[in-house]
Amino acid sequence: MLSVVIVRVCGRSSKPGRSDVARLCPDLPPLGLLDAPLKRGMTTREVDDYLAATRLVQSFAFRAKLQSELLPRIVNIWIQEVRRDLLAITFYDLVDKHGRRYSPYGWRVRMALAHKGLDATVELCWHSDKRKLAFSGQHLVPVLLDGSKPVNDSWNIACHLDDAYPDRPMLMDGAQGRSFARFLNSWMDSIIGRPLVRSLYLDILQSLHPQADAQEFRRRREERNGASLEALHANRANDFAQINCAMLPLNELLRQQPFVAGEAPAYVDYIVLGTLQMPRVLGIEPLEAQQDGVMRWREGMRKLFNGLADNTR
Numbered sequence: 001m002l003s004v005v006i007v008r009v010c011g012r013s014s015k016p017g018r019s020d021v022a023r024l025c026p027d028l029p030p031l032g033l034l035d036a037p038l039k040r041g042m043t044t045r046e047v048d049d050y051l052a053a054t055r056l057v058q059s060f061a062f063r064a065k066l067q068s069e070l071l072p073r074i075v076n077i078w079i080q081e082v083r084r085d086l087l088a089i090t091f092y093d094l095v096d097k098h099g100r101r102y103s104p105y106g107w108r109v110r111m112a113l114a115h116k117g118l119d120a121t122v123e124l125c126w127h128s129d130k131r132k133l134a135f136s137g138q139h140l141v142p143v144l145l146d147g148s149k150p151v152n153d154s155w156n157i158a159c160h161l162d163d164a165y166p167d168r169p170m171l172m173d174g175a176q177g178r179s180f181a182r183f184l185n186s187w188m189d190s191i192i193g194r195p196l197v198r199s200l201y202l203d204i205l206q207s208l209h210p211q212a213d214a215q216e217f218r219r220r221r222e223e224r225n226g227a228s229l230e231a232l233h234a235n236r237a238n239d240f241a242q243i244n245c246a247m248l249p250l251n252e253l254l255r256q257q258p259f260v261a262g263e264a265p266a267y268v269d270y271i272v273l274g275t276l277q278m279p280r281v282l283g284i285e286p287l288e289a290q291q292d293g294v295m296r297w298r299e300g301m302r303k304l305f306n307g308l309a310d311n312t313r
């Protein structure tokens with residue numbers, strides 16, 4: 001992107017050439033340094049050098065503009081392009097062999113980005129796609145690369161989005177809101193998510209992306225649960241009964257108010273919805289008829305952001 005800006009700025013000069021650039025902007029670093037693109041996983045030092053070079057490009061563009069060698073509007077567009085590149089968000093999410101995105105944590109992030117009104121480029125990963133995520137220093141999705149900053153774990157991502165974009169709608173309201181959301185996040189993962197996920201492992205195994213390591217997927221989960229995936233699958237009715245019992249207080253709340261957060265949806269709603277999106281994307285219904293409040297709320301949640309959660313992809 002930087003080299004494009006330089007070349008185009010030069011190209012619009014009345015007498016384009018490296019010597020003109022040097023005359024107009026003596027502090028411009030050698031072109032080689034400016035050629036380096038912004039890459040995923042750059043070190044802090046490399047990003048600092050990049051930013052310093054960007055500022056020089058901008059100062060050069062500004063001087064060129066003053067000299068009336070360029071249309072000011074075009075210079076501004078180029079500068080905006082550079083900024084956009086620096087501020088771009090990439091979201092790494094899980095995908096199966098049908099192109100479906102079923103990660104409960106991925107769904108929390110998708111809804112959170114929509115709530116904040118932020119666009120992200122999506123990079124799809126399969127299970128054990130460790131090479132693609134190496135820049136984040138761990139192997140689980142979701143991961144957000146915000147500019148040059150990698151953030152992993154859906155909870156950290158939600159906190160990061162509120163901290164980095166406080167001028168956009170907040171996901172969590174102040175310290176109390178964040179504290180309650182943190183409780184709900186761990187309650188949902190341990191009391192609902194754990195029995196739900198283990199009862200779905202066999203379905204997930206059967207729909208793994210062809211490049212995913214199915215043996216490793218099975219080995220790690222059977223080791224963690226002390227049972228075969230087939231035995232966990234056979235225990236599904238018990239797990240669903242346990243989940244439905246644990247969700248009754250939540251159902252009661254949603255009989256009385258439209259959203260978990262109150263009158264309008266917020267991150268606590270996306271935590272619960274994310275977990276329920278996983279069975280939905282896989283075509284399985286864990287909720288029993290008694291969960292009328294949760295079901296009505298779930299229908300409403302799927303309509304948000306132009307039906308974002310109605311999508312399986």
Ligand SMILES: N[C@@H](CCC(=O)N[C@@H](CS)C(=O)NCC(=O)O)C(=O)O
Nearest residue numbers: 103105127128140141142153154155
């Ligand atoms: N606590 C993490 C959990 C992340 C997680 O477990 N991700 C799963 C997908 S749902 C994963 O990446 N699994 C890949 C693997 O185990 O190789 C979060 O909230 O983001």
